[in-house]
Amino acid sequence: MNAELLSVGTELLLGEILNTDAQFLAEELSLLGINVYYQTVVGDNRTRLKQALELALERADIVIASGGLGPTPDDLTKEVIAECMGEQLALHEESLANIIAYHQKIGKRMPQSNKKQALLPEHGIVLPNHNGTAPGCIIEKNGKIVVMLPGPPNELKPMFLESVKPFLMKKSDDVLYSETLKIFGIGESKVAELLQDIMENSKNPTLAPYAETCGMRLRLTAKCRDAEEGRTLVLPVKEKIKGIIGKYIYCEEEKGLPEVVVRMLLERKLTISAAESCTGGMFCKMITDMAGVSAILNESFVTYANTAKMNYLGVKAETLEQFGAVSEQTAREMAQGVCKATGADVGVGITGIAGPDGGTEEKPVGLVYVGVCVGGHVSVQELRLVGNRDKIRYSACLYAFDCIRQKLISNNT
Amino acid sequence: MNAELLSVGTELLLGEILNTDAQFLAEELSLLGINVYYQTVVGDNRTRLKQALELALERADIVIASGGLGPTPDDLTKEVIAECMGEQLALHEESLANIIAYHQKIGKRMPQSNKKQALLPEHGIVLPNHNGTAPGCIIEKNGKIVVMLPGPPNELKPMFLESVKPFLMKKSDDVLYSETLKIFGIGESKVAELLQDIMENSKNPTLAPYAETCGMRLRLTAKCRDAEEGRTLVLPVKEKIKGIIGKYIYCEEEKGLPEVVVRMLLERKLTISAAESCTGGMFCKMITDMAGVSAILNESFVTYANTAKMNYLGVKAETLEQFGAVSEQTAREMAQGVCKATGADVGVGITGIAGPDGGTEEKPVGLVYVGVCVGGHVSVQELRLVGNRDKIRYSACLYAFDCIRQKLISNNT
Numbered sequence: 137m138n139a140e141l142l143s144v145g146t147e148l149l150l151g152e153i154l155n156t157d158a159q160f161l162a163e164e165l166s167l168l169g170i171n172v173y174y175q176t177v178v179g180d181n182r183t184r185l186k187q188a189l190e191l192a193l194e195r196a197d198i199v200i201a202s203g204g205l206g207p208t209p210d211d212l213t214k215e216v217i218a219e220c221m222g223e224q225l226a227l228h229e230e231s232l233a234n235i236i237a238y239h240q241k242i243g244k245r246m247p248q249s250n251k252k253q254a255l256l257p258e259h260g261i262v263l264p265n266h267n268g269t270a271p272g273c274i275i276e277k278n279g280k281i282v283v284m285l286p287g288p289p290n291e292l293k294p295m296f297l298e299s300v301k302p303f304l305m306k307k308s309d310d311v312l313y314s315e316t317l318k319i320f321g322i323g324e325s326k327v328a329e330l331l332q333d334i335m336e337n338s339k340n341p342t343l344a345p346y347a348e349t350c351g352m353r354l355r356l357t358a359k360c361r362d363a364e365e366g367r368t369l370v371l372p373v374k375e376k377i378k379g380i381i382g383k384y385i386y387c388e389e390e391k392g393l394p395e396v397v398v399r400m401l402l403e404r405k406l407t408i409s410a411a412e413s414c415t416g417g418m419f420c421k422m423i424t425d426m427a428g429v430s431a432i433l434n435e436s437f438v439t440y441a442n443t444a445k446m447n448y449l450g451v452k453a454e455t456l457e458q459f460g461a462v463s464e465q466t467a468r469e470m471a472q473g474v475c476k477a478t479g480a481d482v483g484v485g486i487t488g489i490a491g492p493d494g495g496t497e498e499k500p501v502g503l504v505y506v507g508v509c510v511g512g513h514v515s516v517q518e519l520r521l522v523g524n525r526d527k528i529r530y531s532a533c534l535y536a537f538d539c540i541r542q543k544l545i546s547n548n549t
Numbered sequence: 550m551n552a553e554l555l556s557v558g559t560e561l562l563l564g565e566i567l568n569t570d571a572q573f574l575a576e577e578l579s580l581l582g583i584n585v586y587y588q589t590v591v592g593d594n595r596t597r598l599k600q601a602l603e604l605a606l607e608r609a610d611i612v613i614a615s616g617g618l619g620p621t622p623d624d625l626t627k628e629v630i631a632e633c634m635g636e637q638l639a640l641h642e643e644s645l646a647n648i649i650a651y652h653q654k655i656g657k658r659m660p661q662s663n664k665k666q667a668l669l670p671e672h673g674i675v676l677p678n679h680n681g682t683a684p685g686c687i688i689e690k691n692g693k694i695v696v697m698l699p700g701p702p703n704e705l706k707p708m709f710l711e712s713v714k715p716f717l718m719k720k721s722d723d724v725l726y727s728e729t730l731k732i733f734g735i736g737e738s739k740v741a742e743l744l745q746d747i748m749e750n751s752k753n754p755t756l757a758p759y760a761e762t763c764g765m766r767l768r769l770t771a772k773c774r775d776a777e778e779g780r781t782l783v784l785p786v787k788e789k790i791k792g793i794i795g796k797y798i799y800c801e802e803e804k805g806l807p808e809v810v811v812r813m814l815l816e817r818k819l820t821i822s823a824a825e826s827c828t829g830g831m832f833c834k835m836i837t838d839m840a841g842v843s844a845i846l847n848e849s850f851v852t853y854a855n856t857a858k859m860n861y862l863g864v865k866a867e868t869l870e871q872f873g874a875v876s877e878q879t880a881r882e883m884a885q886g887v888c889k890a891t892g893a894d895v896g897v898g899i900t901g902i903a904g905p906d907g908g909t910e911e912k913p914v915g916l917v918y919v920g921v922c923v924g925g926h927v928s929v930q931e932l933r934l935v936g937n938r939d940k941i942r943y944s945a946c947l948y949a950f951d952c953i954r955q956k957l958i959s960n961n962t
Contacts, residue, residue: 151576163564416837417830424829435857444848
């Protein structure tokens with residue numbers, strides 16, 4: 137079974153937005169064992185959209201179209217798909233009710249134009265949209281499947297995972313079983329070097345490394361009859377890998393490092409508080425990205441100015457004067473100070489030069505000190521990070537999370 | 550003149566990498582006034598690559614192919630292009646010398662396979678690669694232009710700007726001039742309704758609305774002889790739009806709302822401090838996304854627990870008891886309290902239910918109160934936000950920025 141992606145939107149043709157939808161869908165389809173041979177981007181133009189859809193339907197069993205389901209007249213995807221598939225559009229009462237409810241929820245009157253979004257192909261499977269107004273739809277007819285999804289990634293992704301993925305899983309004959317190892321603190325080329333033997337010789341499962349903004353993941357994928365057999369095939373290879381780079385593997389699921397650490401804190405009932413300088417709230421934001429963290433987080437500080445570091449954390453004036461705000465000593469006092477000020481079990485102090493300006497030869501952009509205090513014991517890491525301001529700040533936060541993880545693990549043993 | 554993009558690479562079809570090349574090229578071409586009607590992604594497969602190229606050559610005057618110029622046998626782009634354009638590949642001595650020199654520079658021996666990269670179409674214009682080994686090439690023949698570029702973005706982008714852009718500028722007659730209006734606090738459909746007349750009747754410039762995660766932008770694009778004429782064409786239409794939705798337009802450049810507000814604070818030399826509950830540091834993180842904010846930011850708080858709201862901000866126990874942590878009154882006391890505690894000129898208090906859990910009928914997920922205190926005067930907005938946790942938090946932050954903007958403007962007048 138093979139699929140083709142059809143992304144609709146003049147904003148893509150003009151280069152105004154990145155096609156993250158296509159990457160997401162391509163990756164999901166590859167995990168389902170569905171081959172994608174072509175991706176096409178076309179604008180909000182009836183003739184060209186129709187030609188692109190007809191071509192895709194000739195070449196592929198499944199066409200996944202995204203975008204162009206909005207309320208304005210230039211949103212044409214649904215009309216063109218219906219026409220090509222010989223479908224009439226009919227008012228879908230439930231969807232209309234959802235769109236009205238959506239507007240009530242956000243306290244706005246529904247513009248008449250939004251009603252158009254409730255018109256759906258008569259024989260389609262309607263896919264509810266919990267994050268916007270445009271419902272999606274699956275049409276299965278004449279041996280072909282057309283899926284239409286809204287363009288905004290925060291609508292497309294959950295809709296695909298909730299409704300389309302289960303639908304496609306039932307259609308696929310091959311079973312692919314995948315496991316993921318999440319890795320932090322070691323470079324991709326070093327991993328490739330250490331695992332070269334396994335990567336070259338393991339045919340089932342195959343191994344694929346993926347770089348992430350900071351850190352990486354390694355995916356083991358087995359062709360198998362069922363998940364049970366998949367697990368059996370993957371297990372020995374995974375154990376071999378863990379024997380070589382085990383200490384850098386922070387999770388065996390598709391989870392981020394912050395989530396893994398927050399779960400550890402929740403399980404151990406340990407509170408955390410941070411004192412952030414260069415990361416300016418990003419570390420605490422990453423903790424609160426997860427719901428339910430009020431059990432471990434009472435307060436946290438952004439101490440950007442030296443006065444704030446002294447007032448709230450008790451960093452000594454002499455320390456700042458002698459070593460500077462970006463120093464091992466300041467990070468240490470920040471981490472200790474935030475524990476003392478708040479009574480938190482885990483304290484984090486982050487201070488550095490995120491750039492693009494402010495670097496010197498002695499203290500260049502990318503120099504960051506991360507202090508972590510657990511049970512009164514502090515350790516400070518000196519990091520030399522690369523990338524732009526955003527990447528430096530993000531990496532610094534991840535190193536702080538990783539340091540907490542390492543300390544909690546070693547406290548346990 | 551119209552162009553088509555052909556991205557070659559199985560890693561794109563598998564969703565392993567994002568197609569940032571396509572966005573870059575699309576935007577550059579649109580700035581050159583060259584229309585792009587299709588973008589296609591195809592894998593490293595001779596048959597499908599050839600079909601895709603032939604189709605692109607039928608539809609477009611210019612085809613820009615990227616990727617598949619590497620030294621390995623699965624890199625086929627050059628061979629397929631040469632075949633379709635009736636070109637022989639010949640050794641290009643200068644390119645070979647460059648490839649050898651490149652390896653010397655990075656201190657590595659040149660693998661024999663790299664020699665293949667110096668084989669180029671005999672009648673092509675060779676494009677030197679200063680950041681890698683694969684040269685690019687332009688072939689102009691039979692009224693068609695095919696450009697081939699290496700896939701890695703750090704090679705493709707400079708090569709395009711240095712060699713391809715000047716080449717294409719000479720071919721293009723039309724100039725496009727664009728201006729952007731950034732809008733917040735009003736829905737896309739409402740804008741479409743209010744501007745319907747202008748959108749339908751203005752042919753030059755044309756108007757295009759684009760939704761963003763929160764807020765939107767409106768682009769006015771004029772076909773013209775030069776930028777001067779473009780400005781003249783855009784101005785009256787822009788003024789008409791400002792007459793209708795002016796108060797929602799926060800910027801006439803490609804800038805985000807946080808940046809606009811931070812610039813206002815920097816200009817007016819006003820310090821800011823926040824007390825964040827549900828946004829958990831995100832608001833302050835957005836301020837510190839920009840460099841140079843130490844002039845306006847000394848400290849900021851995440852006050853997640855009620856005790857933290859009382860201890861650091863002086864929120865009254867009775868307020869929390871009587872109205873709850875998520876209430877107009879608490880947001881007000883947070884904004885006032887953070888100004889009092891820190892002496893900041895602008896204080897922000899954000900409290901709400903970001904979900905996915907924790908909502909009640911009376912206080913549902915998405916209910917957020919944003920308090921902003923400027924010069925002792927507080928106002929609190931009650932928001933009913935939709936979307937997932939991330940979107941609710943992000944929207945809440947943007948409303949806080951917008952509220953600051955509105956207050957600073959009205960203080961001025």
